[in-house]
Amino acid sequence: VMADWGKCLDFGVSIARQARTVVLDAFEAQKVVSLKTSPADLVTETDQGVENLLISAIKEKYPTHKFIGEESVAAGASPVLTDSPTWIIDPIDGTTNFVHRFPFVAISIAFAVNKQTEFGIVYSCMEDKLYRAQRGKGAFCNDIPLRTSGLEDITKALVVTEIGTERDDLSLSTLTSNIYRLLKIPIHGIRAVGTAAVDMCLVASAGADAYYHVGMHCWDIAASALIVSEAGGVVHDISGGKFDLMSRRVIAASSRTVARGIAQVVEAFPCERDDGLPDLLPLDPKVIGLNLTSRCSTLVQGTYPKLLW
Numbered sequence: 001v002m003a004d005w006g007k008c009l010d011f012g013v014s015i016a017r018q019a020r021t022v023v024l025d026a027f028e029a030q031k032v033v034s035l036k037t038s039p040a041d042l043v044t045e046t047d048q049g050v051e052n053l054l055i056s057a058i059k060e061k062y063p064t065h066k067f068i069g070e071e072s073v074a075a076g077a078s079p080v081l082t083d084s085p086t087w088i089i090d091p092i093d094g095t096t097n098f099v100h101r102f103p104f105v106a107i108s109i110a111f112a113v114n115k116q117t118e119f120g121i122v123y124s125c126m127e128d129k130l131y132r133a134q135r136g137k138g139a140f141c142n143d144i145p146l147r148t149s150g151l152e153d154i155t156k157a158l159v160v161t162e163i164g165t166e167r168d169d170l171s172l173s174t175l176t177s178n179i180y181r182l183l184k185i186p187i188h189g190i191r192a193v194g195t196a197a198v199d200m201c202l203v204a205s206a207g208a209d210a211y212y213h214v215g216m217h218c219w220d221i222a223a224s225a226l227i228v229s230e231a232g233g234v235v236h237d238i239s240g241g242k243f244d245l246m247s248r249r250v251i252a253a254s255s256r257t258v259a260r261g262i263a264q265v266v267e268a269f270p271c272e273r274d275d276g277l278p279d280l281l282p283l284d285p286k287v288i289g290l291n292l293t294s295r296c297s298t299l300v301q302g303t304y305p306k307l308l309w
């Protein structure tokens, strides 16, 4: 019998609402900004404060539960996902937007058991849009059911992606050539909101038809990946194969056809997995005759052979 984590989800929604008031109060205030992995990877006291608020509230109610929090990991916690009930938290997704008062800032809370996401919550704070999904029970925005566009024709697609915080030549040349190749298909356009969680919720709500990215983290997308799939969308690895939450690569789309069209033109640059394992692409039954050792992104710089369907 599938456990019903509904009450846990309701608790998650209640603390997301509390956290949003903290974000709104801080949005206009002067901020103390620190740097993490690059001059573009920012963090503020509000990121840390919101994460502490969420984790301490959860610990009080569910003392045996585990956590993967963006700022806890930045402070040295290990982001290894076990079978234990685990909350995967991004306290402020879109910190650069928050610092600049660009009004797209989200709180992302996912909950996984046995490495399977049971529910996801994304609160787009300035828009006051609370997206949520429970596995097998649909996706909603402010309690209104969500469906993706279902678009099959990629030449009519509006695609969202992110610029990320990488500033090295390989990442930036891969990222910009991906945008070039997508636009040459052609597609209708490309947008970058500045928060992966909101990007993916736009796919779930048919405001965009696909999202792809290399370099984001599990906490950016754990919640919104479930929201997309519960809204009838598909979530794959950037190569077109099986999605792997810890791989830092994703395509979320209105249909498999659109996902396939994106996978055929975009390439990944090497980035360390969230769980620190060697970056072997997931063994996927659809992977036909590929030399897997040559696909270890941490060992091989550059592009991957395209998956054969």
Ligand SMILES: O=P([O-])([O-])O[C@@H]1[C@@H](O)[C@H](O)[C@@H](O)[C@H](O)[C@@H]1O
Pocket (backbone or CB within 6 Å): 070, 090, 092, 093, 094, 095, 096, 162, 163, 164, 165, 194, 195, 196, 197, 216, 217, 220
């Ligand atoms: O750091 P943060 O604001 O929580 O998350 C952000 C992501 O949502 C965004 O997609 C990515 O481009 C940024 O590099 C950053 O990772």
Ligand SMILES: [Mg+2]
Pocket (backbone or CB within 6 Å): 090, 092, 093, 094, 196, 219, 220
């Ligand atoms: Mg984030």
Ligand SMILES: [Mg+2]
Pocket (backbone or CB within 6 Å): 047, 070, 090, 091, 092, 093, 094, 095
């Ligand atoms: Mg964040």
